[in-house]
Amino acid sequence: MNPTSVDIPVQRLPHGADLDLPRYATPAAAGLDLLAAVTADLVLTPGGRALVPTGIAIAVPPGFEGQVRPRSGMALKSGVTVLNSPGTIDADYRGEIGVVLVNFGHTPFTVRRGDRIAQLVIAPCMHAEWREATTLPSTQRGGSGFGSTDAPREPGS
DSSP: OOTTOOOOOEEEOGGGTTSOOOEESSTTOSSEEEEOOOSSOEEEOTTOEEEEEEEEEEOOOTTEEEEEEOOHHHHHHHOEEETTSSEEEOTTOOSEEEEEEEEOSSSOEEEOTTOEEEEEEEEEOOOOOOOOOSSOOOOSSTTOOTTGGGSOOOTTO
């Protein structure tokens, strides 16, 4: 283990026993590839969505989370992406990792056993401790709403 890694216990479930464990495609990759543990081809029609099993369960340590993210090539080529992106795997969850895929493309998309369907990023996760205040520190943006940083600016500002 190197200083930028964390030990994650992984359990292969019976329907994923023959699949590879998640792995990094390259030495500098941020995400591990998650594979589809479907028992039969799954066709996602345009606009359709499905929970795709991965055949594994993991034990994320406290202070970390697992983030399930789309694969960019799949999204670009077919319009298929992770619907609740990023999906969060909490440190106390011990069930199977499932990936909610949605087909925003124009043609049916087939998920086959062993297909790389998403990425899993392990990231540090902080807990907030609320401190109620009557006022908040001021900022240049202030209370401007959604998208306010893209508002037209006065000349010279």
